[in-house]
Amino acid sequence: MKKLWTLCAALLSVVSVASAQVSTSPPKMSCCARPTAGANATEVFAMLATNEDFSGGHDAPLPYTYEGQGEMIEFKTTDGQSAKAFEIKSNVRSDKYLFVIHEWWGLNDYIKKEAATYANELKGVNIIALDLYDGQVASTPDEAGKLMQGVKTERAEAIIKGALLYAGPNAKVSSIGWCFGGGWSLQTALLAGPKAVGCVMYYGMPEKEVAKLKTLNTDVLGIFASQDKWINPEVVAQFQKDMAAAKKKVTIKSYDADHAFANPSNPKYSQKYSADAHAAALEYLRKNFKLKG
Template sequence: MKKLWTLCAALLGMVSVASAQTLSCCAKAPAANATEVFAMLATNEDFSGGHDAPLPFTYQGGGNMIQFKTADGQTGKAFEIKSSKPSDKYLFVIHEWWGLNDYIKQEAARFAQELPGVNVIALDLYDGQVATDADQAGKLMQGVKTERAQVIINGALGYAGPKAQIASIGWCFGGGWSIQTALLAGPKAKACVAYYGMPEKDVAKLKTLNTDVLFVFAKQDKWINQEVVNQFQKDMATAKKGLMVKTYDADHAFANPSNPKYSKAFAEDAHAASVAYLKKNLKLK
């Protein structure tokens, strides 16, 4: 959950509302789909400002970087921690705007420890690039192409195998892509956690979900705000899919320890709720 500040704010539209200076999360972006809207806040100073660069950190635990084929003729990258015993259960962890850095590897290791019997794969949607400052992170975020991200996720699904049971979790940028991962996983999807990420607005797509969703919401978030959550609840109800919203009186990225808005108590509570949800849906003892 480290450095989760970015794109979630981008949501559903980035258009003026009430004032030419106010970005909306609810207005529709005619030319961009749900994932492409993410990048639109990269140039917004209010959104990116105050996001300190990650402190130097080197992950020294277990796990390995892996590669797998993707349908576009390239390869995808990810960090994997395998279960100590053979298992078809997988948790896909999806990074925020900094990329697959050592903080995300550490987060993957935490889940691997707390979810015995689950293979944990932290996907790399930046194709090996990692940002160390906000300007670089914004450029990488803007550079993400929906088609490429989708083939990376599909490649990871292929790597997991035809019998895989897939859970996903992500924060902000990764929160939105966690929902997209569940959609791409089809019948393999068993669980989906999204921390203040951009919801899918296409009800027809939501109807194809094979899992419910745990959505972590920060009430003070001015981008992924109450209106956005209300719409997601409405859309999921229309799609006849389960949605649990875990609400905290906190600001965007409250689960990120390096963020000025970090709340340790809320972050730990949300993490515990996520682990409990994942254990239940993956039928772990």
């Protein structure tokens, strides 16, 4: 109970004064309770980096070098700076784009490999793996936690907006991400406005403001783990309620697994569930991109 209290306290910004005065029976706190105004969903999730259980549940990625198709690109961002991303262009001219958003490790070679997998499976779609860490990549959980905590919302949004401008005015954009990137996948769909045609989020923190969810131009596929202590079933249930209140469609696939079950470098990796989730994501993206075959 003490660990749960500590974790939820890190996720929440305030506790009511009345509740704080009850010393004998502390109030039940939900990890899906709303944070104070000004702290968005991705910032709340970043607070988990201070939790030892969360950090300890992520083994450092094994050494890996990607040597396949694709190249690093640079584009202007809406804050007057520039950003880099890993791009694999479609072999035919296309306005369809899949934005791939990395985990808390950063844009490493594993993410480039994942981008290449989708490039091979989604013919006619341009793949862009965004770099929300501005070139920094972590090799240990401690480094990853610091990088995730260091992300400024305004900068991340400027990078995403810059990528949307790079894609062009006629772009049809879907997004996919895991963990840290799962939350930012949903934020990307929100920022994309009418360009958004799809959003897949793996065990990422959902947006909690119904007013924002009402602006979504696409449905959402949410992939979660029932054993996840952080993005837990209660958080997922609240997300479903919020999406219903916003009159938006969300499809939830929940697996009897733990957080980051789709990451091969994670000790809780499940090959079975990972394969099933990938198949579901692929089917969803093909449908939303209106791809043939």
